[in-house]
Amino acid sequence: MIQIRQLTKTYGAKRALDGFDLSLTTGVTGLLGPNGAGKTTLLRCLATTLAPDAGTVNAFGLDPADRAQRTALRRRLGYLPQNPGAYPHFTAFDLVDYVAILKELTDREHRHAEVRRVLAEVNLTQQARTKVRKLSGGMRQRLALAQALLGEPDLLILDEPTVGLDPEQRMIFRALISRLGESRTVVLSTHQTEDVAALCERVVVMRAGRAVFDGTPGGLAAVADGRVWLSQAAPATSTLFWRTADGRYRTLGERPAAAEATAPGVEDGYLTLLGEAA
Ligand SMILES: Nc1ncnc2c1ncn2[C@@H]1O[C@H](COP(=O)(O)OP(=O)(O)OP(=O)(O)O)[C@@H](O)[C@H]1O
Numbered sequence: 001m002i003q004i005r006q007l008t009k010t011y012g013a014k015r016a017l018d019g020f021d022l023s024l025t026t027g028v029t030g031l032l033g034p035n036g037a038g039k040t041t042l043l044r045c046l047a048t049t050l051a052p053d054a055g056t057v058n059a060f061g062l063d064p065a066d067r068a069q070r071t072a073l074r075r076r077l078g079y080l081p082q083n084p085g086a087y088p089h090f091t092a093f094d095l096v097d098y099v100a101i102l103k104e105l106t107d108r109e110h111r112h113a114e115v116r117r118v119l120a121e122v123n124l125t126q127q128a129r130t131k132v133r134k135l136s137g138g139m140r141q142r143l144a145l146a147q148a149l150l151g152e153p154d155l156l157i158l159d160e161p162t163v164g165l166d167p168e169q170r171m172i173f174r175a176l177i178s179r180l181g182e183s184r185t186v187v188l189s190t191h192q193t194e195d196v197a198a199l200c201e202r203v204v205v206m207r208a209g210r211a212v213f214d215g216t217p218g219g220l221a222a223v224a225d226g227r228v229w230l231s232q233a234a235p236a237t238s239t240l241f242w243r244t245a246d247g248r249y250r251t252l253g254e255r256p257a258a259a260e261a262t263a264p265g266v267e268d269g270y271l272t273l274l275g276e277a278a
Pocket of ligand 1: 011012014015016033034035036037038039040041042
């Protein structure tokens, strides 16, 4: 169980987190929000790489503000940062092995077995001896996930894990994250509403350092109930529409003339919530 209470973080005049509250249990929770909403700041506080100005994090009964408890918590979490720095001249194996050493896996035989296990989890066994600089972007992202899986953490913190992946890689990632969420707490940030719809049982929408929605993807889609329309002619009153494959126009916002309602998706709900719909 993870409890975040009244978390506040300010950079200069910018308040990145503004009294943020969140409780997390087992399963996959997605964080959505526009650029600068505070997602990365929140995840860094949770990953203990950034200290908040005020408020508390309590994860598995451990308080990261206390040095000894912070170390204990770090042993129980895996973190995929937004821009994982990869050492280009390391092999995939050596890179994960290096992180495993930092994670205090001191017994060489046990550590190497663990490195092989996490590389297999992300389907990179064949690339273990390949230099990082020769891996594709998707493979590097999987490698970054592999290091986060070392030691079977109870809490996985993934900052935009599917960014830059092609559709096949994204599906592989989704399957993996979904499986991990069966037995542990996974929190991920993303700009991909499709990932949230497909993967997350819970979605939190952030804006200006606060949560403005906390519920299911279906609940977020329902925010746009009665706001999504299909019409034969291009709507005259809206700018937020496009022509669909069947030649009709799909609009989010006010009802265009002679339009019929259609079911909203997570993206429609998200845009409506943030007031970006026409
Ligand atoms: N180290 C820093 N110094 C100054 N300002 C920062 C720093 N890190 C973040 N900020 C600011 O804090 C706010 C929240 O940033 P954060 O990276 O947490 O948002 P985000 O929701 O993750 O955004 P994105 O979707 O673009 O990754 C932004 O206005 C950002 O410019």
